[in-house]
Amino acid sequence: MRLLVLGHGYSARHAVAALAADASSVAATTRSADKAARLAARGIAAVAYDGAAPSLAVAAAIADATHILVSAGPDAAGDPFLRHHAADVVQAAAAGGLAWIGYYSTIGVFGDTGGAWIDDRDPANPMSERTRWRVAAEDAWTAAGAAGGVPVAALRLGGIYGPGRNAFVNLAAGTAKRVIRPGQIFNRIHVEDIGLVTAAALRARAAGPISVVDDEPAPPQDPITFAAGLMGIEPPPAVPFEEAEFSPMARSFWAENRRVRNTRLRQELGVTLAYPSYREGLAGLWTSGTWAGGPEDKEEASPRFRRGATGG
Structure with missing residues (x-):
């Protein structure tokens, strides 16, 4: 597995650790020269990217990847990677080398249920500008993967600690x-459990929304x-x-x-949270x-x- 992490932050770092045994190589984008040096020291190929313009290095990393984990939030202009590299993702998916895409989203896309329970398959109902951006980004990544039949999992995270x-x-x-x-x-959701669920979703080539939340x-x-x-x-x-x-x-x-159930996490991925x-x-x-x-x-x-x- 050649893993590409688009946005190597708090949650993605723990996912990379959980996938260490699976990955023959890991590449990750970063805006920081200091962080690039830390990534290199851990054997991760750092790809400089600030989101301002297309990057030949990012395009090459997408083309080489067998699995992509997206851990960067959108803004009013859309996803910071698809904004400049949507065609590269579509091309990689159509070429057949790309096996899976995971996108870190948020349970905030469910909106307000007045405290009622909600499940993975319940429709998104974003109530803020930021969560509307998230739903749009989920949809855009799903569409990019669909070009080559690549499964895209929207990993909707609870409050991370x-x-x-x-x-x-x-x-x-x-x-x-x-x-x-x-x-x-x-x-x-504990950050180590985010890594655990991400690894399980990748190995299962899971697709669609998955609520990554605790049991209680x-x-x-x-x-x-x-x-x-x-x-x-x-x-x-x-x-x-x-x-x-x-x-x-x-x-x-x-x-x-709202109360969010983690049904798919348990029943389909077989994950027992730590x-x-x-x-x-x-x-x-x-x-x-x-x-x-x-x-x-x-x-x-x-x-x-x-x-x-x-x-x-």
């Missing part, structure tokens, strides 16, 4: 808040309370949702409420001492963890 990106980080920074909104539920959606305050208990500290005081301060993006996130709920995940991070993460985890963590903002 792991080393450097978890409730402990915000509790240690003194910025965690237990925001209480009765009935509010979130799904999460839970209220946002619960992981913070649980993490505080492991740390041996008092949890922060409860804050009613109406009194909490959010950025516009965070407030739009809280405006949606961390089926936030309790196993947080306990593992705490007992292993990996919760703070290393430099790369901190660099790749989402902005709210890099700046110590509210989070669970």
Whole structure:
């Protein structure tokens, strides 16, 4: 397997680790010269790409790949790779060398269900501009693969946590808040389980939407309370949702409420999650001492963890 990772970030790095035994070669795009050097030190061929214009190196990497994992978000202009390299993907698919494409999306594309359960096969109902971009990108990658009968899996991720990106980080920074909104539920997923599911989907050449979420959606305050208990500290005081301060993006996130089942993950891919709920995940991070993460985890963590903002 010759794996090409388009956007080598937090989740993709763990997927590459999970696929190490399968890959004869790995190439990955990056914007950073420093990151390119780190990739090269791990035996990964770094491909410089800033998304501003077509790249001969990216085109060559697409042509050489047998499997592609896409881990870069779209914007108003569309997917940053298909914007300049859609024809290259179509050509690779039609040529027969490309076996599978995986696209990292988000369960946010399901929109708001008022807390009701939703499954992999339920239709997307994006309610924000960003999730509409995501659905458009899912569709565009699916169409590119279809040119040569290449399966494309839309791996819709829940709230990602792991080393450097978890409730402990915000509790240690003194910025965690237990925001209480009765009935509010979130799904999460440990980054190691993202790697596990990605590897299973690739090996099965799975296609279509797959909800990559834990077994137990839970209220946002619960992981913070649980993490505080492991740390041996008092949890922060409860804050009613109406009194909490959010950025516009965070407030739009809280405006949606849903419970997502991981049916295909379990029944079709046969995956048993290493961390089926936030309790196993947080306990593992705490007992292993990996919760703070290393430099790369901190660099790749989402902005709210890099700046110590509210989070669970």
